[in-house]
Amino acid sequence: MTTHAPSRRLKQAFRYFGYEIRRMETPARAPRSEVERLPSIKPFWPLPRKPGGLSDEAIRAAFAGFDLWHYAYAFEGGLSFAAAHHHPGPHSNDPTRPLKRFAHFMPPLVEACGGSLAGKRVLDIACNSGFWSIQCALLGADVVGFDSRPELIQQADLVKSIVGASHVEFKVLDFWSMSPQALGGTFDVVLNLGILYHLPEPVSALRLTRDMASERIVLDTAVSPAGDRSILLDWEEAHDVRSASSAGLVVYPSRGAIDLILRHIGASRWSEIPIHTDVPRDYLRGKRASWIIEV
Numbered sequence: 128m129t130t131h132a133p134s135r136r137l138k139q140a141f142r143y144f145g146y147e148i149r150r151m152e153t154p155a156r157a158p159r160s161e162v163e164r165l166p167s168i169k170p171f172w173p174l175p176r177k178p179g180g181l182s183d184e185a186i187r188a189a190f191a192g193f194d195l196w197h198y199a200y201a202f203e204g205g206l207s208f209a210a211a212h213h214h215p216g217p218h219s220n221d222p223t224r225p226l227k228r229f230a231h232f233m234p235p236l237v238e239a240c241g242g243s244l245a246g247k248r249v250l251d252i253a254c255n256s257g258f259w260s261i262q263c264a265l266l267g268a269d270v271v272g273f274d275s276r277p278e279l280i281q282q283a284d285l286v287k288s289i290v291g292a293s294h295v296e297f298k299v300l301d302f303w304s305m306s307p308q309a310l311g312g313t314f315d316v317v318l319n320l321g322i323l324y325h326l327p328e329p330v331s332a333l334r335l336t337r338d339m340a341s342e343r344i345v346l347d348t349a350v351s352p353a354g355d356r357s358i359l360l361d362w363e364e365a366h367d368v369r370s371a372s373s374a375g376l377v378v379y380p381s382r383g384a385i386d387l388i389l390r391h392i393g394a395s396r397w398s399e400i401p402i403h404t405d406v407p408r409d410y411l412r413g414k415r416a417s418w419i420i421e422v
């Protein structure tokens with residue numbers, strides 16, 4: 128692709144009026160052949176239900192016991208529930224979003240793991256109601272998921288009980304209390320999904336994540352789309368089940384900044400996962416990106 132740099136005159140003209148032109152990063156596109164080459168794994172959707180488990184009425188009543196749900200859920204037998212947020216973002220209530228994210232980063236992860244997650248020990252950081260933990264458990268992994276919000280861990284335990292997933296355990300824990308001691312050792316695969324931009328310190332957060340992993344990490348995060356090595360600061364209120372657990376400073380590194388941080392913490396290899404056409408719009412617009420990181 129040819130990119131045309133703005134001429135010096137144009138830049139100067141913008142500066143005169145108080146504006147600065149900055150290059151935005153465009154995400155790398157995966158060629159169709161690359162997408163077709165990846166393992167063809169699909170999300171378990173609708174989720175299976177444990178035979179002899181909770182009735183439709185009992186499941187409906189249990190879901191209705193919570194005001195907010197970050198993901199929409201669908202279970203076998205035509206039972207489905209919408210997502211609900213106090214402060215939805217532009218994409219939060221889209222029921223297809225987690226399924227599209229699955230298609231984006233799970234096939235490259237499974238490929239990096241040699242074709243299967245079976246028997247892998249997986250840590251799901253900030254697991255919310257357990258969407259990713261349950262998918263990994265259904266793919267054969269031994270999973271621990273944690274989140275700082277107790278009500279989300281209750282939701283995750285509910286989904287686990289409906290599915291009858293074994294080999295998955297959920298805990299209430301704050302990100303900064305994460306350690307091999309607190310979680311029974313290190314993990315083959317660590318999922319750092321949708322959490323980096325809810326935290327104030329990306330270097331420490333990625334170092335702590337690396338210390339939990341013995342093989343690899345999937346990092347999936349909102350990023351600053353700037354085409355340089357910068358970090359955008361923001362303030363976040365703790366007002367939703369998709370938000371930081373306490374109000375405070377949060378950061379959005381650019382892709383270039385993520386590269387530098389990974390180099391600084393001594394990750395051995397990493398690559399950004401190229402996007403294909405059916406990813407959510409924030410990925411297409413370069414505002415969100417994912418990496419497979421070998422520790």
Ligand SMILES: C[S@@+](CC[C@H](N)C(=O)[O-])C[C@H]1O[C@@H](n2cnc3c(N)ncnc32)[C@H](O)[C@@H]1O
Nearest residue numbers: 253255274275276301302320321369370371372
């Ligand atoms: C946007 S959701 C992401 C959920 C999931 N990881 C995903 O990518 O689909 C952010 C999650 O981070 C959790 N969270 C926020 N701050 C946290 C912290 N300090 N420690 C643990 N979890 C936290 C929230 O409760 C919420 O479940």
